[in-house]
Amino acid sequence: MRRFLIGDRSFDEDSVEFQALLPRAYEHKLRPHCRCKEPAVAMYIARLDGQYFVKRMPLSGRDHDPACSSYEPPYELSGLGPLVGNAIQIDANGRTALKLDFSMTKRSPRAALSLPTESSEPAIRNETKKLSLRAMLHYLWEMGELTEWRSSWAGKRGWGRVRTSLMNAASQTTARGAHLSEMLFVPEVFHQEDKEAIAARRSAALAGAQASGTGPRTLMIAVAEVKECTAAREGHRITLRHLPFPFMIEEGPWKRLNARYETELELWRSNEECHLILIATFGISVSGVAAVEEVAMMVVNEDWIPFESVHERHLLERLARLRRKSVKGLRFNLSRDHPIVSVTLPEQRPSPVALFIVPPGASEDYERALAEMIESRPEMTPWVWRVSEGEMPRLP
DNA sequence: ACTAAATAAGCCGAGCTGTT
DNA sequence: AACAGCTCGGCTTATTTAGT
Structure with a gap:
């Protein structure tokens, strides 16, 4: 207590x-x-x-004692580490401000292109990192505590819970000088008997994405579960769960999406139990059609815990039965060749455990970075599963 | 109110990767 | 090996905000 x-x-x-x-x-x-x-x-x-x-307070979990229920493992082990202080800024009131690496408006194409003017001004280095769309999704997931799991929650987390968590996380957050809760759209769980009220709330929530006719179009961010993707006359149609209309995506971005998220799509198609989560900036045209501007995706298991390989899914499967809490580490802006903690077990005694998975064919650099990461956090007991060496080791 | 500075968005080029 | 396509960073320009 x-x-x-x-x-x-x-x-x-x-x-x-x-x-x-x-x-x-x-x-x-x-x-x-x-x-x-x-x-x-x-x-x-x-x-x-x-x-x-x-x-x-946001990101203050590491300041608590590991035995305290407010304790959370240090964020340096996940992709969150490099972003804190730069792209993610926390103020004294527990609110966080994000810097975004994607556009929230769509301007009309530039009328005339001016020739580049001769400039001898000193180049100003822009060293501040910003959040990609995927990092934003990971941020919402982590702040909404959707990365946490214990066996007693089995069957209690559905889209309704997920949505509430995401909206709570957004309510603590600002970006580009606006409240994230006003920019974020997460579809409500659809109930036939509450159809009209849901539709009314939805159109109110979507007001910010509606094209006004003049000036730059303001966009919103949607987070939802993908139901299916089908070819449209031009481009593709992404159908989302709990949403009666599809999101349209042009052919070019669709191709890029498929190439970029090949692994995610493959994982999603290979398992009926898991969900594909989409985050996208989108606008709604005057005629009422929602069109995607930028998009990112992640795959989550039946408990809505994100994973990025079948090995991680196996690990999560094993952990899901544990009574003690497990916390999934997320990648944020980091690329796949950076090691990150897969899962932490903050309640493990005598000390919290950090579980790492080394993918097959990992480079020497990967191993070196992993060793450094383990060394930098002596208070965490490391557990490493090298996939190339065979079966998952016994859990601590 | 005007000016300066900070911020946002789009363009462009360098470098990397994957393919033929 | 060459090429194409994509990603990332930097630069430019427009717009907003703050200060005088």
Whole structure:
């Protein structure tokens, strides 16, 4: 159980007086501090559906004691590490600001191209990294705690849960000076009996993507599960679950998508249980047709945990039966030849465990980078499965 | 209100990879 | 081995924001 400090008073999480204090503390924007470590770790109070929760500040999971329920493994082991502080900036109120590497508007084609002017200005290095679309999807998944799993959650996570988690994550986040929740569209679970209300909420949510006729088109970001892709008269039609209309994609981008996400599509087609998650910037034309501008994808298993190879899926399958929590590491902007932690087991005793999978045919550089990564986090017990050496080793 | 600086989006070229 | 296509980074220009 967690113990909190509010002001100079100490409370047990479950105590009646603490639960009674929460609404007032929320009202006055008081910040609880978790006493699992000294000095206590700053947290915040969130209100969800009229209930109050003490939540950790974004990306502060590593500051908690490994035994604390708010503990999360350090993000340096996943693709999140290089982005924190640059593309992902966290302020004191627990809100994060993202820098995006994709357009959120579509401007009309440039009227005239001006000849490049002679310029002797010193070149300004743009060293700030930005989030790709895939990294944005991984960010939402991680912040929504959809990378976490324990066996007791079996059967309890469906698209409704996923959607709520994603929207919660977005509500803490800004990008390009706007709230991410206003830019993000995630289709609601469709129920026939609630058809009209859902349609009304949907069209309200999609207002930001609607073409106004003049000026640059503003785009929105959609996250949804792909149902199927079919050829259209021109380009392709992507049908998404819980959405009554398809997203159109032109032939060129469609080809690129297939080449880029060949592995993902292959994994998706090879297994009926898994889901293909799409993230795309899109706009809606005056005639009401939704068209994709940019797109990225990832494959998740039946528990909505992302994976990138059959080996990882096997590992997740084994871990899904464990009562203790497992946390999936994600790649964000990193390419496939960078090692990242596959899964961490934060609740493992005596120390948290980092599970790595070395893909067959990994280079020496890969092994070297992996060794460095393991060395840099001595508090984590490493577990390595080298696929080329055979079967999965025994889990810790 | 005007100017300067920061930011966003699109274009272009260098380098890499995969194919023929 | 050459070529084509794609990706990534840098540069340019437009637009927004902040400061005077």
